[in-house]
Amino acid sequence: SELPPTITLLHLARVHLREARELGPRLLERPRWNMCDLVSCGLKRADLRSDLKAEAFEREMAACAYRKHIRVAISCLRSILGLSRTASDSVPAELNLITRCLLVETLLRETKESREISESIQQGLSIARQRDSFAPLKFMLLELQVLTDVRDGKVPFRQIKKQLERCIEMTLKNGSVDPKHVVWYYRFQLLLSHIAYERVKDFPIALSAIRNVLDVARSRNDKELWIAVKTREIRLAMDRSQWILSGDLFKSILAIVELPTEPEANEGSLTWVKEELQLEKRVAIGQQLKVYIMLLLTLYYSITGVSKSAKWWLKNLQEAMDESEQMEIKIEGVYKVYLQSSDCLTRQRRLSMITPVKSGFCSAPIVDSPFTKLFEEVDLQGARAPSELTNSTSTQYISISTMPLDFIRTFIYILGIAVYFDGHGKSPKALQYALEGVERIDRQLTLGLQLLNKEQKNVSTDFRLDEIMSLEFMQLSLDRLLDIKIEAILMMSQLAIIRSDFQGADQLLVNAIRLARGRGRWKSLSARISLIKGMLSHATVNMVPARKSLLAAIFISSSPKMVDCGQISLASDVSILAKASYVLARLSDEHYLDCDTELEAGRLLQLDRLTKELAAAVKDSLPNLDMSIQLVLALRCGEIVRAKQHLTVALNDANKTSNTHLKTILLGLLSSMFLNTRNDQAFKMLHSCFKLAIGFNSGKFKSQAGLFNLVGHANLGLWAGRKLLGEHFSF
Numbered sequence: 021s022e023l024p025p026t027i028t029l030l031h032l033a034r035v036h037l038r039e040a041r042e043l044g045p046r047l048l049e050r051p052r053w054n055m056c057d058l059v060s061c062g063l064k065r066a067d068l069r070s071d072l073k074a075e076a077f078e079r080e081m082a083a084c085a086y087r088k089h090i091r092v093a094i095s096c097l098r099s100i101l102g103l104s105r106t107a108s109d110s111v112p113a114e115l116n117l118i119t120r121c122l123l124v125e126t127l128l129r130e131t132k133e134s135r136e137i138s139e140s141i142q143q144g145l146s147i148a149r150q151r152d153s154f155a156p157l158k159f160m161l162l163e164l165q166v167l168t169d170v171r172d173g174k175v176p177f178r179q180i181k182k183q184l185e186r187c188i189e190m191t192l193k194n195g196s197v198d199p200k201h202v203v204w205y206y207r208f209q210l211l212l213s214h215i216a217y218e219r220v221k222d223f224p225i226a227l228s229a230i231r232n233v234l235d236v237a238r239s240r241n242d243k244e245l246w247i248a249v250k251t252r253e254i255r256l257a258m259d260r261s262q263w264i265l266s267g268d269l270f271k272s273i274l275a276i277v278e279l280p281t282e283p284e285a286n287e288g289s290l291t292w293v294k295e296e297l298q299l300e301k302r303v304a305i306g307q308q309l310k311v312y313i314m315l316l317l318t319l320y321y322s323i324t325g326v327s328k329s330a331k332w333w334l335k336n337l338q339e340a341m342d343e344s345e346q347m348e349i350k351i352e353g354v355y356k357v358y359l360q361s362s363d364c365l366t367r368q369r370r371l372s373m374i375t376p377v378k379s380g381f382c383s384a385p386i387v388d389s390p391f392t393k394l395f396e397e398v399d400l401q402g403a404r405a406p407s408e409l410t411n412s413t414s415t416q417y418i419s420i421s422t423m424p425l426d427f428i429r430t431f432i433y434i435l436g437i438a439v440y441f442d443g444h445g446k447s448p449k450a451l452q453y454a455l456e457g458v459e460r461i462d463r464q465l466t467l468g469l470q471l472l473n474k475e476q477k478n479v480s481t482d483f484r485l486d487e488i489m490s491l492e493f494m495q496l497s498l499d500r501l502l503d504i505k506i507e508a509i510l511m512m513s514q515l516a517i518i519r520s521d522f523q524g525a526d527q528l529l530v531n532a533i534r535l536a537r538g539r540g541r542w543k544s545l546s547a548r549i550s551l552i553k554g555m556l557s558h559a560t561v562n563m564v565p566a567r568k569s570l571l572a573a574i575f576i577s578s579s580p581k582m583v584d585c586g587q588i589s590l591a592s593d594v595s596i597l598a599k600a601s602y603v604l605a606r607l608s609d610e611h612y613l614d615c616d617t618e619l620e621a622g623r624l625l626q627l628d629r630l631t632k633e634l635a636a637a638v639k640d641s642l643p644n645l646d647m648s649i650q651l652v653l654a655l656r657c658g659e660i661v662r663a664k665q666h667l668t669v670a671l672n673d674a675n676k677t678s679n680t681h682l683k684t685i686l687l688g689l690l691s692s693m694f695l696n697t698r699n700d701q702a703f704k705m706l707h708s709c710f711k712l713a714i715g716f717n718s719g720k721f722k723s724q725a726g727l728f729n730l731v732g733h734a735n736l737g738l739w740a741g742r743k744l745l746g747e748h749f750s751f
Contacts, residue, residue, distance in 0.1 A: 097123040162190075210230070248422075250269060250272065310340065324643070433454070519716050554567075554568075554569030566605050651685070668690075
């Protein structure tokens with residue numbers, strides 16, 4: 021028998037949407053003529069297309085085909101709705117709602133037809149309210165309405181918040197969550213948290229929504245969902261620099277999750293809680309969520325200065341990534357959690373389903389179409405087909421977006437720079453991570469992500485709406501890669517300064533400025549770039565530009581614009597480092613006191629004010645910042661005993677964080693402190709300082725006309741060498 025026209029049109033729409041999706045990776049390949057502004061390292065000619073005209077023609081044809089498939093799909097969906105208006109008996113209400121959901125989401129992704137979207141949603145809601153069985157489709161339309169208002173940009177957050185609160189109330193029954201609609205309760209709460217924080221940076225509302233989900237998940241014994249949402253709470257706490265809270269949240273996860281245990285608990289480690297808490301059964305989670313938790317743990321230990329734990333977790337993270345590749349996980353960026361289910365079959369089924377990312381990493385729920393299950397269970401011939409998924413509450417699930425594995429592989433390089441951020445040695449690990457990371461990012465920017473270029477062999481015939489990976493998402497993925505590349509270049513510039521490669525540091529900084537301005541990131545990165553420029557000028561003894569750059573960094577980091585960019589914690593850290601660097605730059609200026617009395621008094625008052633602000637920040641600062649503050653306080657306190665105490669604290673922090681550069685400086689200062697009291701210890705410290713300074717050699721300075729042979733760190737090596745020479749002559 022022939023298929024009904026509505027089913028045929030719906031099938032054609034899904035086929036054309038699938039064809040459009042398969043064209044996406046080709047459209048995201050960057051043309052060769054447009055690579056020079058992004059790629060800094062050379063690529064092999066075999067990786068690039070040789071014929072520019074043929075390449076341009078292919079891209080134009082692919083773009084035309086993409087637009088054609090989208091237009092045909094939209095026309096098919098509109099035709100179904102047209103049939104429902106002319107002959108209402110031929111189109112069931114359920115199919116009408118399914119078509120409207122598919123049409124609205126396609127228009128939302130691919131067009132700017134806001135009026136048609138709004139009208140279709142309102143008409144669909146009027147149909148969905150007629151029967152209680154249409155509740156999932158009604159919630160789907162309500163969620164799409166919220167996403168439409170978010171994309172509009174003109175709708176205030178207050179109105180969006182009220183819409184989501186009304187949606188949440190619809191999922192309640194007698195004041196508690198209705199088990200039939202618990203998935204939508206979770207999704208609306210997570211969506212509220214995501215919009216509140218990502219759009220208006222309203223931390224209390226975002227945190228309240230997350231904790232509502234955690235409370236319900238705990239009461240329903242949805243342990244796996246509780247763990248997945250807990251990672252979002254950890255991200256918010258880390259973003260707000262609430263490190264004590266972040267540590268407590270990590271402890272609550274480590275107590276119930278099966279993760280590797282550190283052989284020896286380091287100072288500041290959180291793994292001891294596993295031995296103290298006796299639990300009946302640990303929760304087995306999927307490999308993707310496990311990798312993401314390990315990534316957050318490595319980042320946490322790196323920022324808080326627990327260097328040994330950070331290196332240990334980074335090693336285990338890399339091993340877990342290798343296991344993930346062997347397991348051939350098909351999910352990229354999505355973790356699907358089945359509620360109230362812990363059987364192995366369910367977990368295996370979760371790892372075999374694909375749903376793309378639609379929002380930030382581990383943030384908002386994926387719009388996982390509820391009509392997918394309904395459509396899968398109905399054969400095109402009208403007969404019922406067996407399906408593992410049913411509408412019972414025991415098999416409900418929710419999809420949480422996480423960082424895709426391909427992004428994690430790239431992000432590990434940046435994480436490796438931060439964990440091994442030490443420029444000491446002939447070939448520092450941090451520099452190796454940086455070079456390999458930038459090369460990988462350049463290849464991804466030009467040839468596309470592995471995530472985007474996957475072969476479509478495993479695409480099932482029951483194609484889902486959420487598997488349609490829009491160009492908007494692909495472009496967002498490439499933008500994130502550029503952000504990671506800018507971060508890597510800034511770190512490489514800092515390493516170059518430490519290793520006295522001043523010319524290389526300047527070139528890297530110029531490249532970072534060009535990328536930041538070209539990608540619209542200058543507003544959020546200007547303070548940090550000004551700080552690094554000030555450090556470079558200070559290292560090359562250009563004191564006037566150094567002071568101007570550091571003052572600019574202090575001013576920008578204290579500006580409300582940084583708060584508007586969501587860079588609250590970064591602005592605070594940059595402000596502290598800029599103030600400390602400015603004080604050190606002023607103290608190292610030989611002409612600082614060569615001025616009249618009034619100007620000298622004003623500058624001293626300025627330094628006193630900055631020193632007091634730094635002293636007030638000691639209580640809440642992490643070791644990475646604390647050791648810089650302690651160095652300034654030691655130079656400004658005016659007492660030998662107190663100065664020794666400050667330097668000792670800074671030296672302990674430098675050892676804890678494996679900061680060899682600062683350790684070298686501190687050993688040199690301590691040798692001066694002990695010079696007249698403990699000459700033997702002073703000489704050992706000075707000799708260690710000189711040895712460490714030699715290790716900071718960039719390897720780029722050779723015997724050339726107009727260049728000196730620099731050994732190790734230029735300033736530290738010369739300073740320690742002069743001090744050692746003076747000691748030898750004194751004997």
